[in-house]
Amino acid sequence: xxxxxxxxxxxxxxxxxxxxxxxxxxxxxxxxxxxxxxxxxxxxxxxxxxxxxxxxxxxxxxxxxxxxxxxxxxxxxxxxxxxxxxxxxxxxxxxxxxxxxxxxxxxxxx
Amino acid sequence: xxxxxxxxxxxxxxxxxxxxxxxxxxxxxxxxxxxxxxxxxxxxxxxxxxxxxxxxxxxxxxxxxxxxxxxxxxxxxxxxxxxxxxxxxxxxxxxxxxxxxxxxxxxxxxxxx
Numbered sequence: 001x002x003x004x005x006x007x008x009x010x011x012x013x014x015x016x017x018x019x020x021x022x023x024x025x026x027x028x029x030x031x032x033x034x035x036x037x038x039x040x041x042x043x044x045x046x047x048x049x050x051x052x053x054x055x056x057x058x059x060x061x062x063x064x065x066x067x068x069x070x071x072x073x074x075x076x077x078x079x080x081x082x083x084x085x086x087x088x089x090x091x092x093x094x095x096x097x098x099x100x101x102x103x104x105x106x107x108x109x110x
Numbered sequence: 111x112x113x114x115x116x117x118x119x120x121x122x123x124x125x126x127x128x129x130x131x132x133x134x135x136x137x138x139x140x141x142x143x144x145x146x147x148x149x150x151x152x153x154x155x156x157x158x159x160x161x162x163x164x165x166x167x168x169x170x171x172x173x174x175x176x177x178x179x180x181x182x183x184x185x186x187x188x189x190x191x192x193x194x195x196x197x198x199x200x201x202x203x204x205x206x207x208x209x210x211x212x213x214x215x216x217x218x219x220x221x222x223x
Contacts, residue, residue, distance in 0.1 A: 008150075031209050042114075042200055042214030043153075088153065096160065097168060098143070098208035102152035 006089050006101035013109050018076040020104045022089030025070060029091040032065065034074045037086045037103070046074070046087070076106075084108045112137045116201050116215035123191055123222055131186045131218050133201030139213075141204045142184040143168065144176065146197040147217075153200065159184055160207065191222045 003025045012018045024032070029051050035043040049056045049063045049072070056063045062075040076083055086103040093099065114135045123129055135142065143158035145168075155168030159178040173195055175187040184203075188195060201215040 033212075035212075040217075042216050043202075043212075044214070045211045048211070092208035096166070096207055097155055097158065098212060099155075100145075100153040102150065 004089055004091055004099050004101035006087075006104045008102065009105050009107070011107045011109060012079050014079060014081060016079055018074075018079045018083065018106055018108075020074045020076075020087050020089075020106065022072040022074075022101055023070055024072065024089070024091045024099075026091060026093045026099075027070070029093055031092040032063075032072050033088075033090040033092070033098075034061075034063065035088040035090060035100075037088065039085075043088060079106075079108050081108045081110055112213065114201055114203050114213050114215040116199075116218050118218060119216060120219050121221070123220070125192055125222055126190050129188050129191060129220075131188075131199060131201075131220070133184045133186065133215060134182050135184075135203040135213070136182065137203060137205070137213065138181065139203035139205050140181070141207045141210070142178070143202050143212075144174070144184070144186045145200045145202065146170065146195075147200060148197050156186070156199075191220075193222050196220060196222050 005023045033048045034046040037043045060077045064073045088103045089101040117132045144156040145153040154170045157176040159165045199218045202212040204210045204212045
């Protein structure tokens with residue numbers, strides 16, 4: 001079945017760039033998503049990339065997709081304390097399901 | 111305001127006592143789903159619904175039921191809750207399917223003792 005893997009923790013200093021990595025297994029993935037979960041809240045969509053794209057930039061966020069290696073990354077430039085949260089990678093597949101990774105907890109050190 | 115509303119936010123119950131967690135969306139979305147979030151396991155899909163009267167199992171459906179009698183509502187039913195169903199539950203909706211942005215509710219923290 002589909003599987004999405006992420007590292008569980010990342011710690012960066014305020015002002016540095018954060019890079020959160022994700023690998024997926026289903027080559028039929030159509031869309032790949034990054035969701036953010038702040039403490040006590042539900043998930044909010046940050047950005048997404050269609051599977052035929054290599055890169056997408058949206059203000060401080062850059063998503064890179066390497067289809068050959070099935071690797072997705074999210075770069076957050078100039079990381080702020082408000083970026084501290086859990087980030088989930090998710091893939092949409094042809095089975096009408098959205099499969100999430102376990103989430104990466106980003107801690108930003110002031 | 112576009113939103114997905116879950117109730118209750120917190121629930122403590124005893125083993126075997128039937129309960130229902132409600133979910134309602136005001137965006138006329140076709141696709142709705144339920145997830146449970148557990149430490150170290152991330153989000154796992156319980157059930158999903160492509161439209162009214164159309165539901166299907168996700169990855170962890172055992173012990174749960176759902177219904178989709180109206181487009182806006184997608185309740186999650188635990189007929190006989192057990193302690194291993196203690197978890198944080200999220201309802202989500204999207205316009206068509208998982209290829210469109212999902213909007214999540216605030217979550218329901220369920221404890222079964």
